[in-house]
Amino acid sequence: MAGQGTILLQWMGGGPMDRDLLERVRQRVESTFALPARLLAVNGPPPDSLEPRRGQHSSTRILRWILTTLPPGVTKVLGITDVDLFIPVLTFVFGEAQVDGPAAVVSMARLRLTYDGQPAPLALVEGRLHKECLHELGHTFGLVHCADVTCVMSRSNSVLDVDQKRAGFCRDCRQRLRALTEERDGP
Amino acid sequence: MKAKGSILVVDDEEIVRDSLARWLEEDGYQVDTAPDGQAALTKLAAQAYAILLVDLKMPGIDGLQVLVQARTLQPDAAVIIMTAYATVDTAVQAMKQGAYDYLVKPFEPEELSLMVGKLTNTQALRRENVLLRKALKRQCEFKDLVSKSPKMEAVFELARTAAKSNSTVLILGGSGTGKELLARAIHAESLRREGPFVGVSCAALTESLLESELFGHEKGAFTGAVGSARGKFEIAAGGTLFLDEIGDISPKLQLDLLRVLDAREFRRVGGSQVIKTDARIIAATNRDLKKLVDSGSFREDLYYRLNVIPVTLPPLRERKEDIPLLAEHFLAQFRTEMRKPLESLSGEALEMLMAYDWPGNVRELRNVLERGAVLARGPILTPLGLELGPPTLPPGAPTDTPDSLREVERRHIEVTLKQHNWNITRAAKALGIDRVTLYNKIKRYQIREDE
Numbered sequence: 001m002a003g004q005g006t007i008l009l010q011w012m013g014g015g016p017m018d019r020d021l022l023e024r025v026r027q028r029v030e031s032t033f034a035l036p037a038r039l040l041a042v043n044g045p046p047p048d049s050l051e052p053r054r055g056q057h058s059s060t061r062i063l064r065w066i067l068t069t070l071p072p073g074v075t076k077v078l079g080i081t082d083v084d085l086f087i088p089v090l091t092f093v094f095g096e097a098q099v100d101g102p103a104a105v106v107s108m109a110r111l112r113l114t115y116d117g118q119p120a121p122l123a124l125v126e127g128r129l130h131k132e133c134l135h136e137l138g139h140t141f142g143l144v145h146c147a148d149v150t151c152v153m154s155r156s157n158s159v160l161d162v163d164q165k166r167a168g169f170c171r172d173c174r175q176r177l178r179a180l181t182e183e184r185d186g187p
Numbered sequence: 188m189k190a191k192g193s194i195l196v197v198d199d200e201e202i203v204r205d206s207l208a209r210w211l212e213e214d215g216y217q218v219d220t221a222p223d224g225q226a227a228l229t230k231l232a233a234q235a236y237a238i239l240l241v242d243l244k245m246p247g248i249d250g251l252q253v254l255v256q257a258r259t260l261q262p263d264a265a266v267i268i269m270t271a272y273a274t275v276d277t278a279v280q281a282m283k284q285g286a287y288d289y290l291v292k293p294f295e296p297e298e299l300s301l302m303v304g305k306l307t308n309t310q311a312l313r314r315e316n317v318l319l320r321k322a323l324k325r326q327c328e329f330k331d332l333v334s335k336s337p338k339m340e341a342v343f344e345l346a347r348t349a350a351k352s353n354s355t356v357l358i359l360g361g362s363g364t365g366k367e368l369l370a371r372a373i374h375a376e377s378l379r380r381e382g383p384f385v386g387v388s389c390a391a392l393t394e395s396l397l398e399s400e401l402f403g404h405e406k407g408a409f410t411g412a413v414g415s416a417r418g419k420f421e422i423a424a425g426g427t428l429f430l431d432e433i434g435d436i437s438p439k440l441q442l443d444l445l446r447v448l449d450a451r452e453f454r455r456v457g458g459s460q461v462i463k464t465d466a467r468i469i470a471a472t473n474r475d476l477k478k479l480v481d482s483g484s485f486r487e488d489l490y491y492r493l494n495v496i497p498v499t500l501p502p503l504r505e506r507k508e509d510i511p512l513l514a515e516h517f518l519a520q521f522r523t524e525m526r527k528p529l530e531s532l533s534g535e536a537l538e539m540l541m542a543y544d545w546p547g548n549v550r551e552l553r554n555v556l557e558r559g560a561v562l563a564r565g566p567i568l569t570p571l572g573l574e575l576g577p578p579t580l581p582p583g584a585p586t587d588t589p590d591s592l593r594e595v596e597r598r599h600i601e602v603t604l605k606q607h608n609w610n611i612t613r614a615a616k617a618l619g620i621d622r623v624t625l626y627n628k629i630k631r632y633q634i635r636e637d638e
Binding site for chain 1: 292293300
């Protein structure tokens with residue numbers, strides 16, 4: 001569906017990579033975007049992304065680091081991390097992506113918790129991770145937020161929003177994704 | 188995909204601009220950034236933005252100064268002030284200067300989402316409102332006349348052409364369609380606009396009075412002619428003479444009028460001196476002149492003399508698309524005249540007006556709305572205050588039918604005089620006759636002021 005190139009899923013967490021979990025995410029990404037996806041682990045988030053005063057990592061700095069380390073032949077890189085992310089004006093973000101660009105990042109830190117801060121069941125966390133990975137990668141293919149709250153491209157400001165959506169695109173976003181890909185790579 | 192709207196992010200920190208721009212781009216906005224106040228003002232002078240997200244503390248021109256300038260450069264743009272130091276003072280100051288809102292950094296993603304989303308919806312509604320109003324205003328105009336009906340557009344076009352000539356114009360149309368307004372508009376658009384516009388209602392006067400009105404009289408020409416008087420033909424010199432209800436004039440006056448139109452000269456009643464006239468004639472009637480010609484009650488030669496440029500005003504029922512426009516026009520007039528906060532008609536009221544047949548045409552619409560405006564208790568006129576058709580008497584009420592037409596006229600004059608505290612000039616104006624005629628009628632009917 002999404003044309004040519006390879007998608008790289010890059011574990012850049014503070015802790016060890018859960019290979020089985022990320023393998024299932026990789027398969028979902030591959031089938032959703034119809035592109036080969038690879039899994040890779042690097043040594044944690046870039047040190048300059050940490051903001052000691054907030055105890056959070058700057059998602060924007062992580063994106064910049066990804067862009068400087070883009071491997072040849074890879075069209076999209078999705079960083080996956082377990083550290084909490086922020087952008088300066090906001091208290092936190094689940095992730096950040098370049099719309100129609102090569103880089104995106106997703107954090108599992110808040111996906112692991114319930115709305116009131118308790119640890120969430122693993123199956124629920126995995127579902128959320130699948131959704132947020134598809135969401136941020138969707139942005140890199142040119143999709144913007146969708147008004148349909150059940151579409152994976154709808155904006156999530158809390159885990160409740162994430163839980164409300166499906167791990168897939170609505171019909172409009174699917175068509176838009178196809179059109180955007182054809183526009184770039186040809187039918 | 189089409190961008191939703193344009194947002195300008197103004198912040199001296201590069202990472203703030205970059206990250207916030209990306210966050211908003213994910214929502215589908217087209218985002219531009221400026222690193223300081225000066226750069227923001229340059230961008231504001233060059234491009235339109237829907238929303239401005241401005242950091243309060245910046246070196247040089249700060250956020251409040253950008254806000255003040257933005258209000259002038261782009262009054263429609265909503266400004267959201269971002270501040271790390273929330274004090275009541277700065278917030279109050281920002282709001283006083285016209286900021287839409289302010290956000291204290293760092294703010295919850297949901298807060299920004301809701302604020303920007305709400306703003307975008309409001310702006311979309313405002314744009315839609317402007318477009319709808321423009322569509323409503325897409326109308327043709329001819330002086331004080333407004334319409335969006337193709338029929339009226341053709342009338343205005345013909346009237347504009349007629350205004351440029353000196354030819355006689357015959358305005359045909361039902362009662363209340365705006366014949367006098369059109370005549371005045373033609374006069375105002377003509378080269379004679381600096382000259383007088385003189386109107387005479389031919390139906391309101393007896394034959395001899397109308398004769399005197401039109402041609403004037405010399406002293407002693409008839410009983411009561413204590414001095415000489417100029418007639419309307421003389422008064423309208425260099426201007427326009429509007430002969431309303433021309434279909435109602437007597438055969439004798441038809442002949443007199445024909446002679447004047449032919450020779451462009453006349454004599455005062457009881458006078459011998461020939462007076463030249465250059466008044467431009469606009470005649471009007473709500474009667475079918477052609478039928479009157481066929482039945483022999485209107486001279487055919489006069490008909491052709493008058494029917495040089497015929498203009499027919501359609502009845503209101505044939506241009507119902509004008510009802511909302513005219514209603515808005517009249518409400519605006521009453522708003523000023525009555526000093527009432529009248530805004531509009533309710534949907535139901537407008538539906539009611541659209542469904543009605545309007546036998547009295549625009550004048551009836553105006554009267555219905557005037558009554559509604561007087562009775563209105565709020566800014567919206569509802570069907571409750573709008574009474575269509577002739578006023579209904581309560582069942583069993585005495586009808587109080589007067590005996591004769593003379594009696595009706597006498598009573599009407601008496602009431603009008605009382606209404607105007609026996610100010611003859613004002614009462615005559617209200618009755619649509621001149622002062623001499625009113626004096627004559629007062630004398631004839633022996634109407635006396637109450638002690």
